[in-house]
Structure formats: C-alpha cells, structure tokens
Amino acid sequence: MKKILVTGANGQLAKCLIDAAPKSEDYKVDYLSRAALDITDEVSVLEHFSSNTYDYCINTAAYTNVEKAESEQTQAFLVNAASVQFLANACKNQATTLIHISTDYVFDGTKSTAYEETDATNPINVYGASKLKGELLLSQTMEQYFILRTSWLYSQYGHNFLNTILKHLAAGKDLTITTEQVGTPTNANDLAQCIWQIIISETKAYGLYHYSNNGEATWFDFASEILKVSPLLSNSKLAKTDHYPTFAKRPKKVSFLQQK
Numbered sequence: 001m002k003k004i005l006v007t008g009a010n011g012q013l014a015k016c017l018i019d020a021a022p023k024s025e026d027y028k029v030d031y032l033s034r035a036a037l038d039i040t041d042e043v044s045v046l047e048h049f050s051s052n053t054y055d056y057c058i059n060t061a062a063y064t065n066v067e068k069a070e071s072e073q074t075q076a077f078l079v080n081a082a083s084v085q086f087l088a089n090a091c092k093n094q095a096t097t098l099i100h101i102s103t104d105y106v107f108d109g110t111k112s113t114a115y116e117e118t119d120a121t122n123p124i125n126v127y128g129a130s131k132l133k134g135e136l137l138l139s140q141t142m143e144q145y146f147i148l149r150t151s152w153l154y155s156q157y158g159h160n161f162l163n164t165i166l167k168h169l170a171a172g173k174d175l176t177i178t179t180e181q182v183g184t185p186t187n188a189n190d191l192a193q194c195i196w197q198i199i200i201s202e203t204k205a206y207g208l209y210h211y212s213n214n215g216e217a218t219w220f221d222f223a224s225e226i227l228k229v230s231p232l233l234s235n236s237k238l239a240k241t242d243h244y245p246t247f248a249k250r251p252k253k254v255s256f257l258q259q260k
C-alpha cells in the first residue's frame with residue numbers, strides 16, 4: 001500500500017485530487033487542510049512526519065492571491081518558499097517523493113514562443129518570486145521530487161476565473177475583460193489526473209515539468225468561451241479592454257510547449 005499526504009486540502013486542486021483519487025485500497029491518502037497541518041509551522045510539519053510515514057507528499061498548499069501578495073510579501077514567501085523547505089526537509093528524511101506545484105508566473109512573459117523548462121526565469125511580481133524561491137529551495141534540498149509548473153487553473157471548485165465569470169453571468173452583469181495577457185487556462189481536474197498518474201506509474205523521472213492544457217487565450221477569450229457554453233443562457237455582454245489596472249504586474253504572454 002502507498003501512503004500519500006495532500007496538503008492544503010480545502011483548495012481547488014486538492015478537491016480535484018480527491019475526486020480523481022484511485023479507488024483502490026492500495027492507496028491510503030491523508031488530505032490535511034490548513035487547520036490540520038499548517039505548513040508554515042515547521043515544528044508541526046516535523047512532528048506530523050515523525051508520527052506518519054509517506055511514500056508521496058503532494059503539496060497543493062500555497063499563498064495564491066496574486067494581488068494581495070504585493071502587500072503581504074512576508075506571508076507569501078513564508079507559505080510559498082520557507083514552508084516548501086520545511087516539507088522538503090521532512091520528505092528527504094523519510095525518502096518521501098515530494099510533488100510540488102508551481103506557476104507560469106516564474107516567467108516575465110516576454111518570450112514570444114512557448115516556454116520550456118530550461119528557459120531562464122524572471123518573475124515580475126511577488127507571487128511569482130515567492131513560488132520561484134520555493135522551487136529553488138526544494139531542488140537544492142532533495143532529489144526525489146516533481147515540480148509541476150502550471151497556469152490559469154480553473155475547476156468547479158473555489159475562487160477561479162471560471163466560477164467568477166459564471167457568478168457574474170448568473171447575475172446578468174455586463175463584463176469588461178482584459179485582452180492584455182495571453183496564457184493557457186488549465187483544468188485543475190486534468191492536472192489532478194496527471195499527478196495521480198505520476199504516483200500510479202511509480203515513475204522515477206524526477207525533476208521540473210511544465211503542465212498545462214493546450215492552446216492559448218486572453219482572459220477575454222476565456223470569458224467568451226465560458227459565455228458560449230454557459231447553461232445559464234445569460235443576456236450579459238462582454239466587452240474588451242486592453243488595460244485593466246492591477247497591483248501586481250502580470251506576464252504578458254506565457255504558454256508551454258503543447259502536449260502530444
């Protein structure tokens with residue numbers, strides 16, 4: 001039997017992992033919310049690992065509010081960087097494979113073609129910088145890890161662009177959506193399947209990987225698609241803007257190489 005820890009269990013990706021988990025007694029999964037295991041508490045992390053052993057730890061816990069991170073830099077770095085080090089230390093001690101999720105925001109978005117794993121990073125906001133630091137601390141601490149950089153996650157769960165747009169459409173609101181950024185919306189359910197596949201396959205091809213769905217879109221394109229397939233048959237109208245003011249700078253264009 002494989003024992004697996006999932007951190008950040010109330011988040012959108014963790015909920016998708018629960019839905020996609022293999023229905024087999026060969027896998028025993030502890031899904032721990034922030035209340036059950038606060039990854040910023042190094043002592044709690046070490047204590048938890050001293051009384052439990054795991055084959056895999058999937059770290060979905062993160063500080064994900066890109067806007068607030070600009071004014072809460074210390075907290076963003078504590079959750080997205082220092083705490084990843086705590087988990088890496090604990091995992092290394094018991095040869096647990098750490099599967100960690102990172103972001104396309106480690107790039108500055110100035111490359112016109114798809115970003116590859118070997119491309120130079122250059123985050124332009126606090127969130128991206130804190131996630132990059134987490135990647136570096138992890139890769140300097142242990143070898144048995146997978147870092148999966150993903151982009152524009154959406155799902156039926158939590159706060160994400162899809163759910164925000166659906167809420168506004170249901171309220172019949174007209175919306176103005178930015179065309180400033182290009183990226184790849186990625187279904188968190190697909191990422192969850194990918195993570196389980198890593199575990200089920202027992203692959204030892206450790207390292208850093210880019211994972212997204214295929215294609216490219218602006219947020220306006222994404223909203224237009226949501227409106228098209230929305231079962232609400234909303235009367236809302238969508239308008240474009242090429243300038244939507246935000247606290248955090250955003251990379252202009254990031255996409256990953258298409259999956260075959």
Ligand SMILES: NC(=O)c1ccc[n+]([C@@H]2O[C@H](COP(=O)([O-])OP(=O)(O)OC[C@H]3O[C@@H](n4cnc5c(N)ncnc54)[C@H](OP(=O)(O)O)[C@@H]3O)[C@@H](O)[C@H]2O)c1
Pocket residue numbers: 007008009010011012013014033034035037038039040059060061062063064079101102103104131150151152153154158159160
């Ligand atoms: N969302 C995106 O568009 C996107 C894009 C690229 C990469 N990612 C990465 O994908 C991963 C999953 O993101 P997501 O969309 O599932 O995020 P999410 O819905 O915001 O979930 C993150 C979870 O982490 C928990 N958390 C925060 N601080 C914690 C702490 N100190 N200890 C334990 N848990 C803590 C939160 O707890 P509470 O529920 O208590 O707040 C939340 O449930 C993250 O690493 C994120 O950086 C996300």
